[in-house]
Amino acid sequence: MNSPIILIGPMGAGKSSIGKRLARRLSLPYRDTDQLVEERTGVPITTIFELEGEKGFRQRENKVLAECSSAPAAVVATGGGIVILEENQKLLSANKHVVYLKASVNSQFQRTRNDKKRPLLQAEDPLLRLQQLADQRNPIYQRLANITINTDQQSMMSSAEEIIQELGLH
Ligand code: S3P
Numbered sequence: 001m002n003s004p005i006i007l008i009g010p011m012g013a014g015k016s017s018i019g020k021r022l023a024r025r026l027s028l029p030y031r032d033t034d035q036l037v038e039e040r041t042g043v044p045i046t047t048i049f050e051l052e053g054e055k056g057f058r059q060r061e062n063k064v065l066a067e068c069s070s071a072p073a074a075v076v077a078t079g080g081g082i083v084i085l086e087e088n089q090k091l092l093s094a095n096k097h098v099v100y101l102k103a104s105v106n107s108q109f110q111r112t113r114n115d116k117k118r119p120l121l122q123a124e125d126p127l128l129r130l131q132q133l134a135d136q137r138n139p140i141y142q143r144l145a146n147i148t149i150n151t152d153q154q155s156m157m158s159s160a161e162e163i164i165q166e167l168g169l170h
Contacts, residue, residue: 002072003096004095006095008083011108012109013102013103014156018159018160021160026075029074030074031076034079041060046116054120058084065091069094080133080137081120097146097167098144100145100148102141103152109127112130113126146167149162
């Protein structure tokens, strides 16, 4: 395989956990765009949002995605909002292994309810926020993905195995 496997989908869909398992299973390096943005900036995402707003974060995220999508085989977990910028949509459309990890808003809520590190969920009504983001972004994830995996009813390990089957990598 000579192109990365890129995991897209909303917050709390399991992109990082499934991505790490998948990378281990396929003996590929694991990359995480949120983590790379934080490493390069030297501060947490919450601080980037405070100082530069979402716009600044999206620009930093775009640079990291451009690097990751042109690098050879790796598993790349992305942030939930990476699909918003048109430049990123182009980068993702050009890739053959884009996997949409799908989750219901209720699962997302259960998995993120105690989270303090996601600026977009520090809202008065995080469930409503998740629903609004899902309405806006789910059609984009669906359009950009080569395969879709529903993560609601299965373990992280089974999701990783399903990705391997669906991509024909077994
Ligand atoms: C975001 C999702 C987060 C992170 C940032 C913004 C979003 O990543 O990039 O807080 O816009 O949905 P995860 O999807 O890994 O939580």
